[in-house]
Amino acid sequence: MKNDENFKELGLTDELLLAVEKSGFTEPTRIQEITLPLILEGRDLLIEAQTGSGKTACFAWPLLQKISAEKTSESKTIQALILTPTRELALQVSGAFYRFGEFLENKVSVLTVIGGESIDQQTRALADGVDVVVATPGRLLDLIGQKVLSLSDIKFLVLDEADKILDLGFAAELDLVLQEISGKRQNLFFSATYPEKVLEIVKRISAAPEHIKIEDDTPTVENIFQRVIEVNKENRGMLLRHLIVMEKWKNALIFVSSKTAAGNLSEKLKKVGVRAGAIHGDLSQPERNKALSDFKDKKIDFLVATDVAARGIDINKLTLVINFDLPRSPADYIHRIGRTGRAGEKGLAVTFISHEDQEHFKLIEKRAQIRLEREMINGFELTGEAPVVIKGQAPVKGKRKSKKDKARELAQKS
CATH class of the missing domain: 3.40.50.300 (P-loop containing nucleotide triphosphate hydrolases)
Structure with a gap:
C-alpha cells in the first residue's frame, strides 16, 4: 500500500495528502490513526498523549479540511481557536497550519496571537478576517478587551498542552477566555496528563468528551x-x-x-x-x-x-x-x-x-x-574530593512562629 493511501484511508482529501507527502510523513502515528477519523466525524475528544507523538497534525489536518470545505467568500469570522501555553508552541502550531494548508484550493488564513509581537499588526489582520487563531491566553485577552476579536462564532476549540496552560499560571486567564465563547462547537483537548484541575476545565467546556489515552509502545x-x-x-x-x-x-x-x-x-x-x-x-x-x-x-x-x-x-x-x-x-x-x-x-x-x-x-x-x-574522558577526569556539606544547627522549636500562627494573627487583626 502506498504511503498516501495510509492517510487517505483515515479520511484526508487529496489536497491534504499532497501536504502530508511534502512534509515527509511516511505513515500515521498511533495517535493519528486513532483520532483523525473521530475528529473528522466531529466528536469532542480528550486526548492523553506525550509530546512528540504527532498530535499537532491530529487537529491541524482535519480542521484545515473542514474549514476549507465550508468557507465562503463572505465569511470573516474566526472559525477555530487553538490555545497554547507558550509563544514558541503557538508559532510552531501556526507554522504547521501554514505548511499543511499549502495545497488547499480554498485557502485557510491563520493568525498567531502572542505577546512580544506587534498588536497593531494583529489588529489589522483580524479586521481583514481570519479563519484560525493560534494564541496564548494573555495576548488573546488583550485583543478581546479592545473589542477587536470575538470568539462568539467559533466552531472549533483546541486546548493544546492543557496541563501546561494551567501549570504556567493561566487558570484565571483561561476562565476569562472561556466566558467569551458561546454556541455549539467541537472541542479537542490535548494533554500529557489530566490532573483534577484540568478535568474541571474540561467539564465546563464539554459535557462528555471521549477520553483517548495513547500509550507509547516503547517508552x-x-x-x-x-x-x-x-x-x-x-x-x-x-x-x-x-x-x-x-x-x-x-x-x-x-x-x-x-x-x-x-x-x-x-x-x-x-x-x-x-x-x-x-x-x-x-x-x-x-x-x-x-x-x-x-x-x-x-x-x-x-x-x-x-x-x-x-x-x-x-x-x-x-x-x-x-x-x-x-x-x-x-x-x-x-x-x-x-x-x-x-x-x-x-x-x-x-x-x-x-x-x-x-x-x-x-x-x-x-x-x-x-x-x-x-x-570519564581522558584529560578531563573528575579530580579532588567531594566538598563536605556542613549542616546548620537544627531549629529550636518554639522560637519562630509557625505559618499557622502567623495566619491566625493576621485573621485576628483583620
Missing part, C-alpha cells in the same frame, strides 16, 4: 542512549568543546540552569568557532524566534536553552540533548532527554556531573528508575 527513554560523564564543574566548558570536535557533535539542544548561563555558554562557544545560539527569558520575542528558526534551519548547530524557554519547543529529528547543568526536578530530566529519540528514531543524551551533583543525580536515577554507568 521514550528506551530509544535514547544515555551517557553520564563525570567532570569538575570548572572544566565542563572545555570538555564540551572537546567532545564537539572529537565526536563530531551537531544538532544538539544544551540545557543550562539559568538565563545568564545560557547567554554565557553560547557566547563562549561562538568565540571558538562553534555555531551556537541561545534561547532564554531575557531575549525579546523576535530574538527567541530567530534563535529557534536558525536552529531548525541548521544555520546553527547548538541551541543553549533554559527549561522555561524550551517549553513547547518541538524539533524534528533532534539527535542529541546535553545536560550541561542538571535539572532541579527528576521529572524534568526525562522531559529534557525525551526531546530526542522520538517517533521511533534513536537519540543520545549526555549529562555532565561533578562532585556537587552526585547526590542529586542519584535521586534522578531513583525517581526515573534507571541506573547509569559513569564515565
Whole structure:
C-alpha cells in the first residue's frame, strides 16, 4: 500500500495528502490513526498523549479540511481557536497550519496571537478576517478587551498542552477566555496528563468528551542512549568543546540552569568557532524566534536553552540533548532527554556531573528508575574530593512562629 493511501484511508482529501507527502510523513502515528477519523466525524475528544507523538497534525489536518470545505467568500469570522501555553508552541502550531494548508484550493488564513509581537499588526489582520487563531491566553485577552476579536462564532476549540496552560499560571486567564465563547462547537483537548484541575476545565467546556489515552509502545527513554560523564564543574566548558570536535557533535539542544548561563555558554562557544545560539527569558520575542528558526534551519548547530524557554519547543529529528547543568526536578530530566529519540528514531543524551551533583543525580536515577554507568574522558577526569556539606544547627522549636500562627494573627487583626 502506498504511503498516501495510509492517510487517505483515515479520511484526508487529496489536497491534504499532497501536504502530508511534502512534509515527509511516511505513515500515521498511533495517535493519528486513532483520532483523525473521530475528529473528522466531529466528536469532542480528550486526548492523553506525550509530546512528540504527532498530535499537532491530529487537529491541524482535519480542521484545515473542514474549514476549507465550508468557507465562503463572505465569511470573516474566526472559525477555530487553538490555545497554547507558550509563544514558541503557538508559532510552531501556526507554522504547521501554514505548511499543511499549502495545497488547499480554498485557502485557510491563520493568525498567531502572542505577546512580544506587534498588536497593531494583529489588529489589522483580524479586521481583514481570519479563519484560525493560534494564541496564548494573555495576548488573546488583550485583543478581546479592545473589542477587536470575538470568539462568539467559533466552531472549533483546541486546548493544546492543557496541563501546561494551567501549570504556567493561566487558570484565571483561561476562565476569562472561556466566558467569551458561546454556541455549539467541537472541542479537542490535548494533554500529557489530566490532573483534577484540568478535568474541571474540561467539564465546563464539554459535557462528555471521549477520553483517548495513547500509550507509547516503547517508552521514550528506551530509544535514547544515555551517557553520564563525570567532570569538575570548572572544566565542563572545555570538555564540551572537546567532545564537539572529537565526536563530531551537531544538532544538539544544551540545557543550562539559568538565563545568564545560557547567554554565557553560547557566547563562549561562538568565540571558538562553534555555531551556537541561545534561547532564554531575557531575549525579546523576535530574538527567541530567530534563535529557534536558525536552529531548525541548521544555520546553527547548538541551541543553549533554559527549561522555561524550551517549553513547547518541538524539533524534528533532534539527535542529541546535553545536560550541561542538571535539572532541579527528576521529572524534568526525562522531559529534557525525551526531546530526542522520538517517533521511533534513536537519540543520545549526555549529562555532565561533578562532585556537587552526585547526590542529586542519584535521586534522578531513583525517581526515573534507571541506573547509569559513569564515565570519564581522558584529560578531563573528575579530580579532588567531594566538598563536605556542613549542616546548620537544627531549629529550636518554639522560637519562630509557625505559618499557622502567623495566619491566625493576621485573621485576628483583620
